[in-house]
Amino acid sequence: TVEHEAGLAARAWAWLLACVAAAWGRVDAFARKVWRIGADDPRKVVHGLKVGLSLALVSVFYYTRPLYDGVGGAAMWAIMTVVVVFEYTVGGGVYKSFNRAVATASAGVLALGVHWVASKSGEFEPYILTGSLFLLAAAATFSRFIPTVKARFDYGVTIFILTYSLVAVSGYRVDQLATLAQQRVSTIAIGIFMCLAVSVLICPVWAGQELHLLTTRNMDKLASSLEACVEDYFAQATTATTTKSTKSDGYKCVLNSKASEDAQANLARWEPAHGRFGFRHPYGQYCKIGAAMRACAYCVEALSTCAGAEAQAPEHVKRLLRDACARVAARCARVLGEASRSVGAMESSRALDFAVAEMNTAVHELQGDMRSLPSSMLAVKMAEEASLMDTMAVFTVASLLVEVSARVE
Amino acid sequence: TVEHEAGLAARAWAWLLACVAAAWGRVDAFARKVWRIGADDPRKVVHGLKVGLSLALVSVFYYTRPLYDGVGGAAMWAIMTVVVVFEYTVGGGVYKSFNRAVATASAGVLALGVHWVASKSGEFEPYILTGSLFLLAAAATFSRFIPTVKARFDYGVTIFILTYSLVAVSGYRVDQLATLAQQRVSTIAIGIFMCLAVSVLICPVWAGQELHLLTTRNMDKLASSLEACVEDYFAQATTATTTKSTKSDGYKCVLNSKASEDAQANLARWEPAHGRFGFRHPYGQYCKIGAAMRACAYCVEALSTCAGAEAQAPEHVKRLLRDACARVAARCARVLGEASRSVGAMESSRALDFAVAEMNTAVHELQGDMRSLPSSMLAVKMAEEASLMDTMAVFTVASLLVEVSARVE
Numbered sequence: 120t121v122e123h124e125a126g127l128a129a130r131a132w133a134w135l136l137a138c139v140a141a142a143w144g145r146v147d148a149f150a151r152k153v154w155r156i157g158a159d160d161p162r163k164v165v166h167g168l169k170v171g172l173s174l175a176l177v178s179v180f181y182y183t184r185p186l187y188d189g190v191g192g193a194a195m196w197a198i199m200t201v202v203v204v205f206e207y208t209v210g211g212g213v214y215k216s217f218n219r220a221v222a223t224a225s226a227g228v229l230a231l232g233v234h235w236v237a238s239k240s241g242e243f244e245p246y247i248l249t250g251s252l253f254l255l256a257a258a259a260t261f262s263r264f265i266p267t268v269k270a271r272f273d274y275g276v277t278i279f280i281l282t283y284s285l286v287a288v289s290g291y292r293v294d295q296l297a298t299l300a301q302q303r304v305s306t307i308a309i310g311i312f313m314c315l316a317v318s319v320l321i322c323p324v325w326a327g328q329e330l331h332l333l334t335t336r337n338m339d340k341l342a343s344s345l346e347a348c349v350e351d352y353f354a355q356a357t358t359a360t361t362t363k364s365t366k367s368d369g370y371k372c373v374l375n376s377k378a379s380e381d382a383q384a385n386l387a388r389w390e391p392a393h394g395r396f397g398f399r400h401p402y403g404q405y406c407k408i409g410a411a412m413r414a415c416a417y418c419v420e421a422l423s424t425c426a427g428a429e430a431q432a433p434e435h436v437k438r439l440l441r442d443a444c445a446r447v448a449a450r451c452a453r454v455l456g457e458a459s460r461s462v463g464a465m466e467s468s469r470a471l472d473f474a475v476a477e478m479n480t481a482v483h484e485l486q487g488d489m490r491s492l493p494s495s496m497l498a499v500k501m502a503e504e505a506s507l508m509d510t511m512a513v514f515t516v517a518s519l520l521v522e523v524s525a526r527v528e
Numbered sequence: 529t530v531e532h533e534a535g536l537a538a539r540a541w542a543w544l545l546a547c548v549a550a551a552w553g554r555v556d557a558f559a560r561k562v563w564r565i566g567a568d569d570p571r572k573v574v575h576g577l578k579v580g581l582s583l584a585l586v587s588v589f590y591y592t593r594p595l596y597d598g599v600g601g602a603a604m605w606a607i608m609t610v611v612v613v614f615e616y617t618v619g620g621g622v623y624k625s626f627n628r629a630v631a632t633a634s635a636g637v638l639a640l641g642v643h644w645v646a647s648k649s650g651e652f653e654p655y656i657l658t659g660s661l662f663l664l665a666a667a668a669t670f671s672r673f674i675p676t677v678k679a680r681f682d683y684g685v686t687i688f689i690l691t692y693s694l695v696a697v698s699g700y701r702v703d704q705l706a707t708l709a710q711q712r713v714s715t716i717a718i719g720i721f722m723c724l725a726v727s728v729l730i731c732p733v734w735a736g737q738e739l740h741l742l743t744t745r746n747m748d749k750l751a752s753s754l755e756a757c758v759e760d761y762f763a764q765a766t767t768a769t770t771t772k773s774t775k776s777d778g779y780k781c782v783l784n785s786k787a788s789e790d791a792q793a794n795l796a797r798w799e800p801a802h803g804r805f806g807f808r809h810p811y812g813q814y815c816k817i818g819a820a821m822r823a824c825a826y827c828v829e830a831l832s833t834c835a836g837a838e839a840q841a842p843e844h845v846k847r848l849l850r851d852a853c854a855r856v857a858a859r860c861a862r863v864l865g866e867a868s869r870s871v872g873a874m875e876s877s878r879a880l881d882f883a884v885a886e887m888n889t890a891v892h893e894l895q896g897d898m899r900s901l902p903s904s905m906l907a908v909k910m911a912e913e914a915s916l917m918d919t920m921a922v923f924t925v926a927s928l929l930v931e932v933s934a935r936v937e
Contacts, residue, residue: 156673163673171666174689175658178697182654195694202665202690245591252587253580256611261576264565280583281611285604288587374822378787413783420826 163207165322170205173317177201177310196303200310205318209393210326210386212318216311217389218275223307226279227300229255230286248287256280270385327387327396330380330405331462337376337412338459340369341419342452348423349448370423373416380409395465408462415455443484450478572616574731579614582726586610586719605712609719614727618802619735619795621727625720626798627684632716635688636709638664639695657696665689679794736796736805739789739814740871743821746785747868749778750824751861757832758857779832782825789818804874817871824864852893859887 157164177197204215237247259276262268268276286300318324347369384402392400566573586606613624646656668685671677677685695709727733756778793811 153671153674157670164670167666167668167670170669170689171662171664174665174693175662178658178661178693181697182658195698198693198697199690202686202693205669249584249587249591253584255580256583257576257580259576260579260614261566261573262562264572265562277611280579281608284583284587284607284611288590288607289604374826375786377784414829417783417826417829420823 162322162324166207166324169317169321170201172321173201173205173313174198176317177313180309196306197310197313200307201314204311204314206386208324208326208329208383208386209315209318210383210388210390212314213389213391214271214386215274216315218272219278219307220311222272222275222278223282224304226282227286227304230283231297231300234287252284252287255283323393325387325390325393325396326383327390327400327402328394330383330387330402331396333376333380333383334405334408334412335459335463337373337409338455338462341373341412341415342455342459344369345415345419345455346448346452348419349444351423370416370419373412374420376409377413380406443481446484447478447481450481454478571731571733575616575733578726578730579610581730582610582614582722583607585726586722589718605715606719606722609716610723613720613723615795617733617735617738617792617795618724618727619792619797619799621723622798622800623680623795624683625724627681628687629716629720631681631684631687632691633713635691636695636713639692640706640709643696661693661696664692732802734796734799734802734805735792736799736809736811737803739792739796739811740805742785742789742792743814743817744868744872746782746818746821747864747871750782750821750828751864751868753778754824754828754864755857755861757828758853760832779825779828782821783829785818786822789815852890855893856887856890859890863887 180197200219204212204219206212206215233248233251237244237251240247259280263273263276289299384406387396387400387402390396589606609628613621613628615621615624642657642660646653646660649656668689672682672685698708793815796805796809796811799805
């Protein structure tokens with residue numbers, strides 16, 4: 120049994136080692152993942168450092184005697200403001216700062232007014248205060264379900280309720296309400312100023328620019344995946360089972376880009392003029408271009424489903440249409456590429472109009488080819504592709520028109 | 529000139545009246561919109577009242593002497609917690625409460641520890657505190673970019689930074705740090721308790737149930753819009769310009785449902801067992817069903833593009849395939865309807881398997897009809913439709929398998 124126990128101990132030891140190794144492996148994998156996030160986009164690391172820096176700057180107010188005496192114990196409101204208001208993009212920061220400042224000020228004034236009325240009423244004071252709190256909180260919370268309020272002032276409504284309840288309720292016990300309010304306003308101002316200064320001056324991340332890059336990048340991806348899908352379709356005919364090229368999957372991130380586009384366009388509206396982005400830069404147009412691109416992506420999705428379908432057109436039919444199809448795909452991709460460049464450079468280029476005209480010619484050629492085909496039943500697959508190309512072209516042109524109008528404005 | 533002035537005055541008066549009327553009209557339209565939001569979903573109004581109620585309840589702590597003496601001036605933390613933690617769904621409330629409680633506790637303990645170390649070091653105290661604040665804030669902010677942290681603990685990270693900086697910084701000036709921490713913890717507990725009690729006991733809105741309803745509703749919409757699209761396609765042949773039926777647009781809200789589905793599934797995971805939803809209800813499966821439904825919606829999109837295309841197949845070809853197509857569409861819709869019912873009732877029904885088998889038969893019939901067609905070139909449109917139906921069927925089956933596996937688990 121000694122041997123048995125020794126064996127048991129050895130097994131237990133081995134099991135422990137395996138556990139440690141597994142845990143270490145998991146930690147290592149996680150660390151690698153985190154490292155990759157930072158290495159892929161160093162601005163995320165910089166963002167973290169910026170938050171740390173502005174907090175450290177604000178905490179200086181607390182440590183240095185003269186500044187502390189100036190704002191009193193309310194210095195923590197400055198810290199709170201920094202933590203809550205600092206966002207990744209400048210637009211996000213401005214949105215939250217504006218909402219916080221306006222909501223605090225308006226709720227504070229309203230609460231002081233109600234408090235004054237309530238204090239005149241004597242013993243009914245708590246009832247008036249609680250009643251007004253109940254009504255205002257209910258109304259403000261409900262207003263968050265209104266789409267416009269939700270998009271622009273969601274954070275402001277929270278802060279409005281918060282400030283109103285704090286001032287109205289603490290007014291019952293605290294006497295120097297005006298001093299309290301004044302301190303709060305000044306500390307919030309300090310926090311907001313610090314936030315905006317750090318986020319604008321040190322490696323700023325503009326929501327408008329992000330949106331701009333996202334749009335052009337998505338267009339490029341769409342162009343390359345369109346070409347790759349058509350290639351896949353014809354390649355499959357020669358080799359029985361080809362692995363789908365990864366390039367053709369690029370359209371997938373266009374499919375679900377709506378939420379992030381809307382959010383960024385929303386934040387970008389709050390940003391001041393910067394670089395080539397004017398104050399009233401037509402960010403709404405980016406959303407429209409995005410919608411047109413998604414329509415394109417749906418077509419590419421259908422196309423790639425065809426490429427992956429079991430029933431395929433016979434080889435000789437494919438060969439007949441291959442050139443025409445490839446030409447249409449190439450021209451479509453070129454139009455998208457031109458559009459991406461033109462959006463990127465923010466000007467309507469002559470090359471774009473030219474590319475659109477070329478694409479239309481290619482589409483007409485393809486339609487002609489299809490009509491002259493021997494009407495074998497299985498040519499249908501090709502026709503499907505052609506009609507998709509057609510819609511493709513229509514949508515591309517639509518997106519271009521939108522884009523051009525955006526530049527003209 | 530008197531007449532002229534009188535005319536001017538009259539015109540100014542008319543202008544003023546028009547302005548007032550326009551402003552009134554705008555206010556009226558806005559009021560109607562708000563009223564409709566409330567009337568469409570009375571739970572939103574109830575939510576507003578719930579927030580008001582819990583704030584009023586918490587403010588009672590402030591007004592009644594014995595309770596006030598118990599928690600001290602820190603009562604405002606309870607109010608703050610209620611305002612910040614109260615969410616529309618129970619899952620959202622639990623998520624925020626848990627994050628707030630855990631983050632506050634852990635950050636508080638950590639800050640007290642660092643504070644103790646710093647206080648031993650004498651004059652370096654501010655430097656140690658600021659340095660640790662900078663490092664922790666930077667690390668915590670960066671951690672928000674990690675997807676898992678973002679999905680589950682985004683709010684917690686904010687609160688962690690907030691609490692750490694408040695305790696670490698105010699520790700420099702305040703002496704009874706332990707009392708402060710204890711008060712903060714107890715008031716936050718009061719706030720959280722109040723929130724959860726009100727949101728669970730009064731007309732609770734469960735994120736899991738919302739997700740469930742959203743999924744079944746989307747399936748029904750998809751089914752009806754699939755049928756409507758096929759009908760549109762054939763109706764267009766008889767009457768030249770038909771207005772598209774609004775029913776066929778139902779698939780559009782499926783296209784962009786990803787963001788809301790993901791968010792609700794995320795919140796639903798935090799909810800305790802309720803009704804027919806167990807503690808470890810497979811909410812992830814809803815996201816998979818949602819993805820399958822989106823794939824279906826892409827097909828319907830392509831289909832409705834075909835119905836709206838200029839080039840149409842000639843009448844006699846359409847007539848040949850009309851019955852088979854209509855049958856496939858009806859069977860597909862029926863499968864979706866059955867699936868919706870089966871998801872709704874949370875059981876895998878025999879009727880569903882039966883409907884799938886019927887749909888497959890109809891698809892095969894359609895494929896047979898297509899092969900026996902006189903191979904006129906313009907029949908291509910029909911074939912396109914058929915192949916889409918085919919993919920449709922494949923995706924539907926995939927979604928069903930996912931769904932059935934969800935029920936078996």
